[in-house]
Structure formats: structure tokens, C-alpha cells
Amino acid sequence: MRHSRKIRNQVVPTYSFVVDGETEIWYLQMLKRNERQLKINIEPKLPQRKSIDEQYKLVTDLLKREYSKVFWIVDLDTMMKESRETPKGKKTPLQALIELRAKLQKEYKNVTIIINNPCLEFWLLLHFEKTSRLFDTCDKAETDLKKHLKDYEKTKKYLTKQDNDIYLKLRPLLKTALSNSSNLGEFDLDEPTKAICEMFLLFEADEVKKHFEK
Numbered sequence: 001m002r003h004s005r006k007i008r009n010q011v012v013p014t015y016s017f018v019v020d021g022e023t024e025i026w027y028l029q030m031l032k033r034n035e036r037q038l039k040i041n042i043e044p045k046l047p048q049r050k051s052i053d054e055q056y057k058l059v060t061d062l063l064k065r066e067y068s069k070v071f072w073i074v075d076l077d078t079m080m081k082e083s084r085e086t087p088k089g090k091k092t093p094l095q096a097l098i099e100l101r102a103k104l105q106k107e108y109k110n111v112t113i114i115i116n117n118p119c120l121e122f123w124l125l126l127h128f129e130k131t132s133r134l135f136d137t138c139d140k141a142e143t144d145l146k147k148h149l150k151d152y153e154k155t156k157k158y159l160t161k162q163d164n165d166i167y168l169k170l171r172p173l174l175k176t177a178l179s180n181s182s183n184l185g186e187f188d189l190d191e192p193t194k195a196i197c198e199m200f201l202l203f204e205a206d207e208v209k210k211h212f213e214k
Helices: 022-034 052-063 077-085 093-107 120-125 138-145 164-184 199-204 206-214
Strands: 015-016 039-047 069-075 110-118
Touching: 015 022, 015 052, 022 039, 022 069, 022 120, 052 069, 052 093, 052 120, 052 164, 069 120, 077 093, 093 120, 110 120, 110 199, 120 164, 199 206
Parallel strands: 015 039, 015 069, 069 110
Antiparallel strands: none
16 A cells, blocks of 8 residues: 655655765756756755665655655666676565565655666767667766767766756757657566666656746
8 A cells, every 4th residue: 555645835845866876966966956947956865875775775764754756766787787696596686676666666656766777877878869779887878978978077077067067068958868768668577677768757757847848
């Protein structure tokens, strides 16, 4: 049974995000910095430890607080590597994710799980290319991204540079990225290792969608 809880009347809804890397934090911060009319607060959270169970625990803790919505952004690159290395007969991190994802979706209404395979750089690449190519590492996706953003660096200085941050650079291509990512579909239990980018789900959240429809 899904938990339903009362949320105080908030002048500005607050979205909380659980992420496993700083790139996601910087991207979300730049989204909010540039979309100043977007009437939401964004609070990204980076777990001190990044195992799938620890991320899940943080998500469930946040869901018990008065957030309008909690997003869990999961990159599969490291998880896939660890799953391949898991001894036979033991539960892999990917299997654990699938189980925890189903549990969250069943028990909570105000949670959205966003899965990217391999990582957020694939989302950035989809601003330039329509591709379903599976990159087995984030580095390989980053290599293709640099064909379009030759100066790309996975650093705070580059990604958050005033008046030239990563969101601002890519903002004119956002509709292309949303189309390309949604065309890949949502996470498929029958094909859990295929290339996927569910970042479009963030832009389908009510307040975000209303903002971009104006």
C-alpha cells in the first residue's frame, strides 16, 4: 500500500534529489540558476557512501519529510561493472536496484527514479546526437561528448562557470535532448542493460513541465 502523507501548503514546492555524483549536483544547480522563473526549490543530496542500499535509505528518509517530490538519479556504469564482478549465486547491485525501485514505486506516490546508462554525460550527449549506442563506461560517453564540446571537463569550475555553465551552454538544445532521451524509452526489466536516459522524467514533473510550456 502506498504511503500518503500531508504536505504543508508551500509557496514554493521543494524537490529533493539523491544522486551518486557531483556532476548531477552541479547540473541541477545550474538548471535552477538559469531558470529563475522556475517556481521550485532544488535540494540535491550526495550520500557519504554510495552503495545502492545506502542511496535507497537516504531516499526513504527524505520521503518521510515534507518534500513535494523526491528524485533518485542512478547512473548504471559503476553498477554494471560491479554486477559483472559479483560472485555467481550472489545478488548483484543491478538486481538490488530493480527490487528497490519496484518497492519505492509501490509504496510511495511522490518519488521518481531516473536511471541513466551509463551516466549523466550520456544525457549531455543527447543534446547533440540521437543515439541508442551503449557506452559500457562513462569515459566512452564523455569521449563522444567531446566531439561536440571540445573543452568539456568534469570539474566544478567548468560545469558552473558564470554565464557559461553547462546548462546554459546546452539550453538551446534542450528540446532535442528531451526528444532523444524519451525516444529511448523507460527502464526495461527485460533489457536492463540497454542504453537509457530517463532525465526527461524530471522535465515531466508538474511544476517543471508548466514552466517549460510557457
